[in-house]
Amino acid sequence: MSRLKLTSLLLILLLISVGSLFIGASTLSGQQIIDTLLHSGEYDFIVNQYRLPRLLLAIGVGAGLGLSGSLIQGVIRNPLASPDLMGISAGAGLAATSLLVFYAAAPVYLLLLTALSGGLIAATIILFIAYKTKPTPIRLALIGIAISTFLSSGIDFLIIVNPVEMNTAMVWLTGSLWGRNWTQVPIIWATLAVVLPFAFWLAWRLDVMGLGEDCATSLGIRPSRLQLIALLTAVILASISVAVAGTIAFIGLLAPHLARMLFGHDHKYLIPASALLGALMLIIADTLARGLQPPLELPAGVLTSLIGAPYFIFLLQRYKAW
């Protein structure tokens, strides 16, 4: 049953991906798009250089954020945990923005490393606070949001003091796939390719962790090491996604929740499902962002927060452990 659902999710993803190639400022027929994909031609720029890389990026970034969210929620056992609510996205964003502001010609690997270290530092800070104060899940979310507010006002500050191009600024503030091209595609996909096996390796171990730490130890798992690996994986995924597309809010929170509604608590299905759902959400958001009022572009992050914020409120209404 779960396999069937996973396959149909994959099919929907494919369908919507193909659909998104049709939407944009200029209208192309199906025949034209297939022709262009097969042997380039007149619309080469629109399809092959613009819409296709953007689609692949949306899939990669969305999957990365969804995966990261499901790992964090799996380890911390907190329904409100996610890379953006815990300040990891904002930390990576702040580090990447400051690199771009002070050293605009930075090579790509340096940008990735900087974003990664920013994400790691933010994660370390919040985990240190969590370790010291043992907060309730809801209070941890509050502390995370406060840290993320602080870091994103740092981003605001850097951008306003050093006016870089506006599009760069918008990307870091709200997250957008506008102006991305083929150079970013291999980065996110390579990260996914490295990290996905890890995530599957973690899957049943996270399930066992759910039985409690003692039980997990007796079944041959070292809880602290497992938590460390899972969190590190999640931080890497979130930071690389931010380095590519800016801070896109709420996907890391929503995708795992939707996945849990569809597939229950089995991480073997939960992990791929959150990746697929994250990708699906970002494709839809990005397609809407460029299709709502062409040729104007909305940042995709605005659309995800328009969907995500009401869902967050819904979660609060349902949350029983007050």
Place this chain on the structure above:
Amino acid sequence: MPLSIRYILLFVCAFILLIFSFSYSLIAWSSFPLDLSHISAYLFNFDSQSIEQQILATTRIPRLLVAILIGTNLAVAGVLMQGLTRNPLASPSILGINSGAACFMALASIGVNVLGEVSSLVSASVGGLISGALVIFLGGFFSARSNPLKLILAGIAINALLIGITRAAIILADDRAYSVITWLSGSLASMDWQQWQQLWPTSLIGLAIAIYVAKNLNLLALGNEVATSLGINISFTRFLSCMAIILLTASSVAVVGPIGFVGLIVPHIARGLVSNNYLLLLPISALLGSCLIVWADALSRGIAFPAETPVGVITALIGAPFFVFLSIRNKAL
């Protein structure tokens, strides 16, 4: 209640600090070198030929006055909100009133039909009112087992939603993104006498209402039953406080954009200095709030001189760590 020597000393200190900050803010970080003699010359024998005095008269003085009043407004609104909700983390920016007002102003400025007709102050007030009511309702403030954290998180979620709508509206309308980002962070950069004229009447009404309800809030802090038995009309007090909060916040946002965290920080510091007595708490918060904004404004000019940083970014950089500290320390939440 007789004012003890301690409180008198405290107020004197606050006043000295205030005068010092005002004069520092008037002369510091200017592209033209200004010094104290120019201020005294401006005050006592104004010479319209002098460039320095003209700078003071047309940009610095109105900016300072607006900063003072904004600080007062936001701090007093914060005190009222924390008193009303009995929630130490409540403040106009966190409960969504700032961003509601900003969102409706943005919608009005891009010409959403209904809103385009009325003045910016009215649309800001309506926006603040709606978002504040939404947060209080969704945060379960009226439910039997209300939790202070739920209120705060609902506020944060509504904030995210409204900021999303504001950004989308602006981008769809036109491409003034940079100026809008500056305005959305709250900036005092382009203040003149016109803004001051727009600000002071509503602020005065709001502050008067706040002082009027202060005594009732003191009694309300004893609990609803005690307050009722002492002859306080609880719902009327709440209504007046809400009116004051909306007026103070909306007029500030309409003039300078949303400035966060002032209403959160100042009441806590003030409560540390004086007790929980609102008759003392309100004036001391007003003094501290205007000090904070004046200093933040001076910093916002100085930190990347000669470029201007929005003052809201400065207050957020100071306020967010304070917020973390409060949410860690406060075990009662």
